[in-house]
Amino acid sequence: MVDTLTPAQRSERMSRIRSANTLPEVTLRKALHRLGFRFRLHGRRLPGKPDIILPTYHTVILVHGCFWHRHEGCKVATTPKSNTKFWVEKFDRNVRRDAVVIDQLEAAGWQVLVAWECELASFAKVTAKAISLGEEIKGASR
Secondary structure, three states: OOOOOOHHHHHHHHHOOOOOOOHHHHHHHHHHHHOOOOOEEOOOOOOOOOOEEEHHHOEEEEEEOHHHHOOOOOOOOOOOOOOHHHHHHHHHHHHHHHHHHHHHHHHOOOEEEEEEHHHHOOHHHHHHHHHHHHHHHHHHOO
């Protein structure tokens, strides 16, 4: 399938994709807050600027988009049919960078948890994921 947008139009659309305060991230933050967790956001001093930082528990939560971070087995993690080589290289860089960031955070003593976009697709899923993360966070701090 040929891209129906000009390169300038495609660039404009891609530039509107946010890296912080995305809908999945905000909904997870609200659910964690309802459960009593207090956190910091996008810690610039930490590798990869984690989305949610729980200093009390020495834990960070990375909220990953399934498409951009290649959630294995997820139907959203498709590869575009046009310019495939570019996209495969881009996704590979993202996955490698994610692995490096996780290694750096763990080496610094942080517990790293990942929440995937598809796990946060509805209120029920967000609530379930927040409860699951909460149990994992509190379980690790004992």
